[in-house]
Each structure stands twice: as C-alpha cells, then as structure tokens.
Amino acid sequence: PEEQFEPDPSKKNLVILGTGWGAVSLLKKLDTENYNVIVISPRNYFLFTPLLPSCTTGTVEHRSIMEPIRSITRHKRAAVKFYEAEATKIDPERKTVRIDDNSDVKGASNNTEVSYDMLVVSVGAENATFGIPGVKEHSCFLKEIGDAQQIRKKIMDCVETATFKDQSPEEVERLLHMVVVGGGPTGVEFAGELQDFFDQDIKKWVPEISDKFKVTLIEALPNVLPMFSKQLIDYTESTFKEEKITIKTKTAVKKVTDKTVEAEATGPDGKKSIEVMPYGLLVWATGNAVRPVVKDLMSQIPAQKDSRRGLAVNEYLVVQGTKDIWATGDCAVAGYAPTAQVASQEGAFLARLFNTMAKSEAIEHKIHDLSTSLNLKPGNSGEVAVEIESHEKKLRRIKDLKPFHYTHQGSLAYIGSERAVADVSWLNGNFATGGGLTYLFWRSAYLSMCFSTRNRVLVVLDWLKSKAFGRDVSRE
Ligand code: FAD
Ligand code: NAD
Structure with a gap:
C-alpha cells in the first residue's frame, strides 16, 4: 500500500513526470521492486485522449475515459509514491525537481524538491497558439478533460442564448456559428462529433434553430488531415460537405476577438483577402507547443540548443547531453x-x-x-568459475537490448455521421479505407485500446445510452 512507501537507500530514485500515455505505459510494464519509484503529475489520472472529442458532446461521459493513477500504482509489486504536483524546474546539476501543488486545496507544504538518480520526462505538450492575439483569452482548447467539459457547456449555452427572447437574426447567426481552427485530426474529429450532436439531438430538442446551426473548420494548409492518404482526405472533405460542415482551407487565422475570428484566405488566383467571421463557440486545435518546464531544461543543456520542438533524445530515449534523464511522448x-x-x-x-x-x-x-570469494577461498575455484561464466553469459544476453524501434499500426480518425477513415498497415501492406465499416472498426479498435475493463464497460454503456435516449442537452 501507498502508506508503506519508504525509500530504500540501496535502490535508485526513479522519478517519472506525468501520468499520460508515455508515463503510464512505462509504469504498467516497470518492475517497481528495482527502484524507489516516484510519479509526479498535476493530474491524478490517466486520460484516454482518443475519445476526448466524444466527450464534448456527451456521446461518452468524461469519467468513462479517466483511470485513476492510484488504481494503476496499487497493483504494482512494490509501492509507488504519487505526488499531485506540477514539476516547475528540473536541475540536472543537482539532480532535483522542484514541484508545486497548484490545485485548489493546498497544505502548508505545497512547494518542495524531489531528488532523482534517474528521471523520465513525460509531461506532454501544451496547446500551440503561435502568439496569435486573442486566442488564449477567447478560445476553448481540446486537450484535457476540463476543456471537453467547457466545450460541452458552451455549445448548449450558445443554443439557449440564441433562442433568448428578442435575439436579433444577426446575433442568432453568430451564436450558432461554431468555428474550429486547425484541420488536424483533433479539429476534424471534433467538427464531426459536433455536427452529429446537432443532427441527431439538438435539432430535435430545439427545432427552431435547425437551419441556423453551422460548423466551420478552418485550416491554413491546402487540405485537412495531412497525415492521411489523398483518397481519405477527399473522402473526409466530401463527407463534411454532405454533413454541411464548411471547410475553409488555405485560410490562416491571424486574430481572435471575443466575438470574431479574422483570417487571411488565399484564393485560387493566389490573391490574399481578409475574412472576418462572427462566432459563438471557437475551438482552437492547431497542434502542440513545448511546455515551459521542458523549455527551461533545454536551455540548461548545451546539446539541446538546436532543438525547437522538444527534448532531442538518442535511440535509447536518453535526453541528448545528459546521462540520467530520459524523455518520451510529445515532449x-x-x-x-x-x-x-x-x-x-x-x-x-x-x-x-x-x-x-x-x-x-x-x-x-x-x-x-x-x-571476491574466489580470491578469498581459492579451494573450490572450479565451481565458482563456472558460475561466474554462466552469469557473464546471462549478462551479455541481457545487455544486448536493441535501440527503440517504432512500429506504426496505422492512423484512424472519426469524421462524423458514423464514418471513420483509416490508413492501416497490415501484413506488410498498407490500406486506406473510409466509411461505415471503418467506423465499426474505429469503435472496436478504441475499445480494445481502452485502458481497463472498467473503462471499456463504461464507454460501451455510454454509447448505448446516447443511442437509446439521445445525448443529454442540459447545460451543467
Ligand atoms: P500526455 O498524454 O499529454 O501526458 C502528459 C502528462 O504530463 C499529463 O498527465 C499531464 O498532466 C502531465 N504534466 C503536464 N505538465 C506537467 C508538469 N509540469 N509536471 C509534471 N507533469 C506534468 N494519438 C493517437 O495516437 N491516436 C489518437 O486517436 C489520438 N487522439 C487524440 C485526441 C485528442 C483530442 C488529443 C488532444 C490528442 C490525441 N492523440 C492521439 C495524441 C495523444 O493524446 C498524445 O500524443 C499523447 O497524449 C502523448 O502522450 P504523452 O505521455 O507525451 O503526453
Ligand atoms: P496537428 O498539428 O495535427 O494539426 C494542426 C493543424 O492546424 C495543422 O494542419 C495546421 O496547418 C493548422 N493550423 C496551424 N495554425 C493555424 C492557423 N493560424 N489557422 C488555421 N490553421 C492553422 O494538431 P492536432 O490535430 O491537435 O493533433 C496533434 C497530434 O495528435 C498529432 O500528432 C495527431 O496525429 C495526434 N492526434 C491523432 C488523432 C487520431 O489519430 N485520431 C486525433 C487527435 C490528435
């Protein structure tokens, strides 16, 4: 049990920062008996991000895709210590991590240091805003549970406000304009889920807005989903057209205010024009940026000076320029x-x-x-020498660990109206597929990836519930 965690002075302190995909998959397979394992993260749960877009509309409830970190650590053979805190400074010279409790409830001790012998940085990334004015103040992001809850609440707030007494037609149009910036998988999946919510539920409950609700997806590049094959990009774009989602490609957002998005659009003739779009809900999904704690660590290591997107690591995931720091995932x-x-x-x-x-x-x-015993008691040297040799053989075998090698299993994205796209590598070949069957594949793939049996059951129940009764339109 947690309470019995006593650092063993004969073991090394292995400190893991984060409770996301990288950290938790390490924790699951780690033999914790070998180290004093300390996990530090501001979030005391793992989050199954692939189903986060489904949480914004209530297709899946948020707690169904969260797994408490303690339910993972308590099953380990040796106790693991968890501190709910943010790592704010890593000192590679002194081998310490400064940690701050930034949660609402703070005790007398809320800012201290933890020493490490080995450190794993798995803190993920933050949302990129490219310093575009107004983004931080006015948009919703889609990275954490709180973001999905905020979006869910805001969608219904926009709908209810649009139907408020004496609302002008322009204001109704603005409030019901849902703008998504970024045509990567996050933006595409969210736009698809949102349109589903409208088509399958909102429309029924609030019929008076049925011809006014509009979803627009804005992307700076010439097409959405750049990591998918051309055929699937076309399939996604035509599905969106059918679903009545407007895609504006070659359109880069330059400024955001509390009610409008200003974007620079490049026309087919190469001419640029500025477009101002009033919105009710704005979801910003333009990818990742480096977290401050990682930036700060990079600035202390000369070998990291040319790295821009995160901690450069070698083929064993050791942070370049260090001996005892490893990094995984988005950072x-x-x-x-x-x-x-x-x-x-x-x-x-x-x-x-x-x-x-x-x-x-x-x-x-x-x-x-x-x-040593051989030197002290040369009497039974034959037996000991054989034993040493067998240990040395074992050691050579164990030390022969190959560098990290990534196996790509394919890309999968939900695009709305019960359709998904998949670029899957199978039996050394690749195949690209889209449509209803792919959607079933998407669901079963996510279900098999879903973290625990408990999560799996909760997600299936949520899917059944939203199918049978419709999604809940109450604004929490
Ligand atoms: P994360 O999973 O983000 O975990 C980072 C952890 O570090 C968190 O626990 C966080 O609380 C903690 N942390 C943050 N700051 C600190 C700090 N200062 N100190 C200590 N801890 C800290 N990828 C796919 O392959 N398939 C998908 O279908 C897919 N869908 C996605 C859908 C959405 C909406 C999003 C946002 C991402 C999706 N991704 C998907 C990408 C995937 O979620 C990330 O690549 C993945 O989470 C990276 O894992 P990570 O461990 O590096 O970071
Ligand atoms: P992304 O980086 O994949 O896409 C962001 C998009 O925003 C880019 O296409 C970029 O051109 C666009 N953009 C940037 N600035 C813009 C601006 N000012 N105006 C308009 N468009 C702008 O980001 P993401 O979708 O959040 O994904 C992040 C990572 O997570 C990716 O690696 C992705 O593969 C992964 N992910 C995967 C899935 C999945 O497999 N289903 C789902 C979500 C995320």
Missing part, C-alpha cells in the same frame, strides 16, 4: 509524430530498458561477490 523529439501510439511504445521500451538495467546491475554485483 521528446525522436523523429516520430506526437501521437499516443508513439508515446505508449516509448514508455513500454523504457520499462524494458530499466528492468534490464536493474537485472544486469544485480548480476554484476553477483559476479563481483563471486570473484
């Missing part, structure tokens, strides 16, 4: 896309690496002890 630059798939494979790799390191250290100690 690490290992040459892969910032996805859950990559982060979880990296976390599992580190668990194998650390388990191996502990095993080989134990064998090295054994060899050392045997050699």
Whole structure:
C-alpha cells in the first residue's frame, strides 16, 4: 500500500513526470521492486485522449475515459509514491525537481524538491497558439478533460442564448456559428462529433434553430488531415460537405476577438483577402507547443540548443547531453509524430530498458561477490568459475537490448455521421479505407485500446445510452 512507501537507500530514485500515455505505459510494464519509484503529475489520472472529442458532446461521459493513477500504482509489486504536483524546474546539476501543488486545496507544504538518480520526462505538450492575439483569452482548447467539459457547456449555452427572447437574426447567426481552427485530426474529429450532436439531438430538442446551426473548420494548409492518404482526405472533405460542415482551407487565422475570428484566405488566383467571421463557440486545435518546464531544461543543456520542438533524445530515449534523464511522448523529439501510439511504445521500451538495467546491475554485483570469494577461498575455484561464466553469459544476453524501434499500426480518425477513415498497415501492406465499416472498426479498435475493463464497460454503456435516449442537452 501507498502508506508503506519508504525509500530504500540501496535502490535508485526513479522519478517519472506525468501520468499520460508515455508515463503510464512505462509504469504498467516497470518492475517497481528495482527502484524507489516516484510519479509526479498535476493530474491524478490517466486520460484516454482518443475519445476526448466524444466527450464534448456527451456521446461518452468524461469519467468513462479517466483511470485513476492510484488504481494503476496499487497493483504494482512494490509501492509507488504519487505526488499531485506540477514539476516547475528540473536541475540536472543537482539532480532535483522542484514541484508545486497548484490545485485548489493546498497544505502548508505545497512547494518542495524531489531528488532523482534517474528521471523520465513525460509531461506532454501544451496547446500551440503561435502568439496569435486573442486566442488564449477567447478560445476553448481540446486537450484535457476540463476543456471537453467547457466545450460541452458552451455549445448548449450558445443554443439557449440564441433562442433568448428578442435575439436579433444577426446575433442568432453568430451564436450558432461554431468555428474550429486547425484541420488536424483533433479539429476534424471534433467538427464531426459536433455536427452529429446537432443532427441527431439538438435539432430535435430545439427545432427552431435547425437551419441556423453551422460548423466551420478552418485550416491554413491546402487540405485537412495531412497525415492521411489523398483518397481519405477527399473522402473526409466530401463527407463534411454532405454533413454541411464548411471547410475553409488555405485560410490562416491571424486574430481572435471575443466575438470574431479574422483570417487571411488565399484564393485560387493566389490573391490574399481578409475574412472576418462572427462566432459563438471557437475551438482552437492547431497542434502542440513545448511546455515551459521542458523549455527551461533545454536551455540548461548545451546539446539541446538546436532543438525547437522538444527534448532531442538518442535511440535509447536518453535526453541528448545528459546521462540520467530520459524523455518520451510529445515532449521528446525522436523523429516520430506526437501521437499516443508513439508515446505508449516509448514508455513500454523504457520499462524494458530499466528492468534490464536493474537485472544486469544485480548480476554484476553477483559476479563481483563471486570473484571476491574466489580470491578469498581459492579451494573450490572450479565451481565458482563456472558460475561466474554462466552469469557473464546471462549478462551479455541481457545487455544486448536493441535501440527503440517504432512500429506504426496505422492512423484512424472519426469524421462524423458514423464514418471513420483509416490508413492501416497490415501484413506488410498498407490500406486506406473510409466509411461505415471503418467506423465499426474505429469503435472496436478504441475499445480494445481502452485502458481497463472498467473503462471499456463504461464507454460501451455510454454509447448505448446516447443511442437509446439521445445525448443529454442540459447545460451543467
Ligand atoms: P500526455 O498524454 O499529454 O501526458 C502528459 C502528462 O504530463 C499529463 O498527465 C499531464 O498532466 C502531465 N504534466 C503536464 N505538465 C506537467 C508538469 N509540469 N509536471 C509534471 N507533469 C506534468 N494519438 C493517437 O495516437 N491516436 C489518437 O486517436 C489520438 N487522439 C487524440 C485526441 C485528442 C483530442 C488529443 C488532444 C490528442 C490525441 N492523440 C492521439 C495524441 C495523444 O493524446 C498524445 O500524443 C499523447 O497524449 C502523448 O502522450 P504523452 O505521455 O507525451 O503526453
Ligand atoms: P496537428 O498539428 O495535427 O494539426 C494542426 C493543424 O492546424 C495543422 O494542419 C495546421 O496547418 C493548422 N493550423 C496551424 N495554425 C493555424 C492557423 N493560424 N489557422 C488555421 N490553421 C492553422 O494538431 P492536432 O490535430 O491537435 O493533433 C496533434 C497530434 O495528435 C498529432 O500528432 C495527431 O496525429 C495526434 N492526434 C491523432 C488523432 C487520431 O489519430 N485520431 C486525433 C487527435 C490528435
């Protein structure tokens, strides 16, 4: 149990920052008996991000995709310490991490330091805003549970406000204009979920707005979903057209106010024009930026000076320029896309690496002890020498751990009206597919990835509930 956590002075302190995809997949496979394991994160749960867009409309309830970190740590063989805190400063010289409790309830101790022998940075990324004025103040993001709850509340607030007595037609149009910025998978999946919510539920409950609700997706590049094949991009764009979602490509947002989005659109003739779009709800999904604690660490390590997108790591995920810091997931630059798939494979790799390191250290100690006894008591040298040799063989085998290798299983995205797109690698080939069957595949794939049996059951029940009774339109 947690309370029995007593750091063992003979073991190294392994500090893990974060409770996301990278950190949790490491924790799941790590043999915690080998280290004093300390997990630090401002969030005391793991979040299954692939279903976060479904939470914005209540297709899935938020608690169904959260898994308490303590339900993971309590099943470990040796106790793991968890501190709900944010790492605010990493000092690689003194090997310490400063941690702050930034939650609402604070005790007398809320800012202190933790020492590490080995550190894993898995803090993920923050939302990119590119310094565009007004974004931070006026938009909703879609990264954390709180973001999804805020969006869910705001959608219904816009609907109820649009139907308020004596609302002018222009104001109704503004309030019911839902703008999504960023045509990556987050923006596309959210736009699809939102249109579903409107078509399947809102329209029935509030019929007077049925021809006024509008979703617009804005993307700076010439097309949405750049990581998918051309065929699936076309499929997504034509599905969106059918769903009545407006896609504005080659349109880059430059400024946001409390009621409008200003964007620069490039026409087919290459001419640029400024478009001002009034909105009721604005969701900003333009990808990742480096977290301050990571930026600060990078600034202390000369070998990181040319890295821009996060901590540059080597093929064993060791942060370049350090010996005892590793990084995984969205905060690490290992040459892969910032996805859950990559982060979880990296976390599992580190668990194998650390388990191996502990095993080989134990064998090295054994060899050392045997050699000493051989020197002290040369009498039974034959037997001991054989034993040493067998340990050395084992050591060579264990030390032969290959560098990290990522296996891409494919890309999958939900695009609304019970359709999904998938670029899947299978039996050494790739195939691209879209449509209703892919949607069933999307659902079953997510279900099999879903964290615990408890999560799986909750998600299925949510899907059934929203199908049978419709999504809940009360504004919490
Ligand atoms: P995260 O999972 O973000 O975890 C970071 C952890 O660090 C969190 O626990 C956070 O609380 C903690 N933390 C933050 N700051 C600090 C600090 N200062 N100190 C300590 N801890 C800190 N990828 C896919 O492959 N497939 C998908 O279908 C998919 N869908 C997605 C849908 C959405 C809406 C989003 C936003 C992302 C999606 N992704 C998907 C991407 C995927 O979620 C990320 O790539 C993945 O979460 C990265 O894992 P991570 O461990 O690096 O970071
Ligand atoms: P992203 O980086 O994939 O896409 C952001 C998009 O925003 C880009 O296409 C960019 O051109 C556009 N953009 C940037 N600034 C803009 C501006 N000012 N105006 C208009 N458009 C602008 O971001 P994401 O969708 O949040 O995804 C982040 C990561 O998470 C990616 O690696 C993605 O693969 C992963 N993810 C995967 C899934 C999935 O597999 N289903 C779902 C969500 C996220």
